[in-house]
Amino acid sequence: xxxxxxxxxxxxxxxxxxxxxxIPTVGALASMAAKLWYGGDQNLTYVLSFLASFFFIVGxxxxxxxxxxxxxxxxxxxxxxxxxxxxxxxxxxxxxLVKDQRFYSDYSGRSFGLSGLDGSGKRLQFVFHKGQxxxxxxxxxxxxxLRGNFK
Numbered sequence: 001x002x003x004x005x006x007x008x009x010x011x012x013x014x015x016x017x018x019x020x021x022x023i024p025t026v027g028a029l030a031s032m033a034a035k036l037w038y039g040g041d042q043n044l045t046y047v048l049s050f051l052a053s054f055f056f057i058v059g060x061x062x063x064x065x066x067x068x069x070x071x072x073x074x075x076x077x078x079x080x081x082x083x084x085x086x087x088x089x090x091x092x093x094x095x096x097l098v099k100d101q102r103f104y105s106d107y108s109g110r111s112f113g114l115s116g117l118d119g120s121g122k123r124l125q126f127v128f129h130k131g132q133x134x135x136x137x138x139x140x141x142x143x144x145x146l147r148g149n150f151k
Contacts, residue, residue, distance in 0.1 A: 003081040004145045006138060008069065011131030015067040022059030026052050066127050075126055080145050085114060087126065095124060103146045112143060 033048035065071045072091035079086040085097040097116030100123075104113035115125040133139040 003079070004141060005077065005079045006133065006142055007077045008075065008128070008132040009134065010069055011067045011129050014129050014131040015063055018059060018063050018067060022055060022063075026056045026059065029055065066129060067131075069132075075128075078128070078142065080142070080149060082149070085116065085146075085149075097124065101149065103150050105143060105147075112146070114146070 029048050029052035033045045033052060036042075036048065037045040061071075065074045069076055069090055072089065074090045075087040075095075076090050077088040079088075083098075085101060087095045087097070089095065095118055097114065098119055099117040099121075101114070101116035104115070106112065109130070111127055111129045113125060113127050115123065117123055128142075130136070130139050133142065
């Protein structure tokens with residue numbers, strides 16, 4: 001197995017798909033909550049308001065961290081070697097996943113996840129999307145290298 005180093009890029013196409021998913025969902029939940037609030041059913045309004053807030057936060061985090069890589073804790077490069085996985089963050093920091101590393105691929109083949117313990121024993125998780133890689137060959141090489149690490 002060879003070492004691999006990959007610089008990640010923003011995934012604008014994936015961001016559009018996420019916006020098309022989260023905006024109508026949050027809008028529908030918020031509008032149903034408003035309708036029920038003025039209709040007199042406040043208990044269900046609280047549940048729908050919570051769900052709207054939850055989906056808004058999840059969607060914002062997904063878009064800002066994994067798609068656009070704007071948050072300081074967003075990985076901007078990935079280095080895989082036999083010993084560890086090193087991620088360079090947007091804020092300039094580095095994270096080494098040195099223990100209990102796990103690779104998770106999805107069934108559609110459009111993203112994969114990594115988890116593991118850093119040097120201090122803290123469990124960390126990261127999601128990488130196909131659009132963050134410069135081309136499909138680089139995405140495939142990253143997956144094959146990571147799969148090779150976990151055999």
